[in-house]
Amino acid sequence: MPSARKNNGSKVLSGLPLGGHRLIRPILFYPDKRLRNPGKEVEEFNAELHQLIDDMAETMYSAPGVGLAAPQLGLSMRLFIVDVATEENEPSDLRVFINPEIIEAEGDTTFNEGCLSFPGIREEVDRAERIKVRALDRDGKPFELEVDGLLAIVIQHENDHLDGKLMIDHLSVLRRRLVHRAMTKRVAVDAAQ
Ligand code: NI
Numbered sequence: 001m002p003s004a005r006k007n008n009g010s011k012v013l014s015g016l017p018l019g020g021h022r023l024i025r026p027i028l029f030y031p032d033k034r035l036r037n038p039g040k041e042v043e044e045f046n047a048e049l050h051q052l053i054d055d056m057a058e059t060m061y062s063a064p065g066v067g068l069a070a071p072q073l074g075l076s077m078r079l080f081i082v083d084v085a086t087e088e089n090e091p092s093d094l095r096v097f098i099n100p101e102i103i104e105a106e107g108d109t110t111f112n113e114g115c116l117s118f119p120g121i122r123e124e125v126d127r128a129e130r131i132k133v134r135a136l137d138r139d140g141k142p143f144e145l146e147v148d149g150l151l152a153i154v155i156q157h158e159n160d161h162l163d164g165k166l167m168i169d170h171l172s173v174l175r176r177r178l179v180h181r182a183m184t185k186r187v188a189v190d191a192a193q
Contacts, residue, residue, distance in 0.1 A: 001157050002114040003064040003086045022058035025073050027116050029190075030183045032074075035117055036164040039071055039078040042098045045140035053138055056081050057094055065116045067154040069161030072117050080158035084150045100135035100159055104146075111153045115167050120186070121179055125170045127156045 028035055042049065052075075060068040060081060069080035078099045085093040107129030114122045130148040133155055137143055147155065157167065168179050 001065055001067045001154050002116055002119075003066045023055045024059050024062050025055050027059065027063070027068075027072050028074055029119065029187055030115075030117050030166060030168065031180065031187070032117075034074045035071060035161070035166060037071060037076050038164045039069075039162040040076050041078055042136070045098075045136075045138065050138060053079070053081065053096055057083075060116075061092075063116050066150075067158040068116060069158045071161050071164065078162045080161065082151065082154050082158060084154055096138045097133065097135040097155070097158070098137065098140070100133055100155075100162070102131050102133050102156065102159060103144075104130075104132035105156075106130050107148075109153065111150075113153070113157060113167050115157070118167065118179065118183060121182065123167060123171055123175060123179065125157075125167055127153050131155060133159075 052070075056068050056070070056073070056079075059073070060066075060083065066084050066086060067080060067082045070077040080097050080100070082095045082097070083093050085091060105128035108126060109129040110124050110126050112122050113125045129152065130146070131152045132144060132146045134142065134144045160166065160169075168176050171179065
C-alpha cells in the first residue's frame with residue numbers, strides 16, 4: 001500500500017541495518033499478469049533472502065509506501081514487509097512476514113486503500129477489523145501478532161498479494177471496471193513514452 005506521507009528520504013536511513021548495498025527494485029503495475037502468480041513458501045533464510053528484504057524496504061520507503069509484497073516485484077514468494085509509522089520524525093517500524101497465515105479475523109472495517117501496483121488509485125475496501133497472524137521473521141523464527149487498526153488492514157492487503165489477489169478484486173463490478181480501464185490506459189501511456 002502507498003503512504004500518504006511524502007518521501008523526504010530520511011526514512012530510508014533510519015531503522016535499517018547499516019552496511020550492505022540496498023537497491024530500489026521496479027514494482028509491477030496492474031494489469032501485469034505476474035501479480036496473479038501465487039507465492040511459494042520461503043524455505044531458505046540466508047544472506048540472499050536478507051538482501052532481498054533490505055531491497056524491498058528501500059523500494060517501499062522510496063515509493064513511499066506502508067507495505068510491499070514480493071509478488072509486486074515479480075517474485076513468487078510468500079513474503080511481505082510493512083511499516084505503518086508514517087508520521088514525520090516517527091521512528092520506522094519495519095515488520096517482515098514470511099509464510100504468513102491469518103489465523104483469526106473478526107469485525108468489519110472499511111478503509112480507503114491504495115496499492116503501489118495501482119499508482120494514483122484509492123478505493124474503499126472492506127476488511128476484518130482485528131486479526132491474528134502467524135508468520136516467520138527474517139531469520140525463520142515463528143511469531144504471532146494480534147493487531148487492529150491500520151496495521152491489520154495493511155497486513156490483510158499484503159497477504160492477499162501472496163495469493164495473487166489484488167485490491168481490485170474487493171470492488172463492485174462497476175468500480176472494478178473503472179479501475180481496470182484507468183490502469184490499462186495508464187500503462188499504455190507509460191509504454192508510449
Ligand atoms: Ni498492494
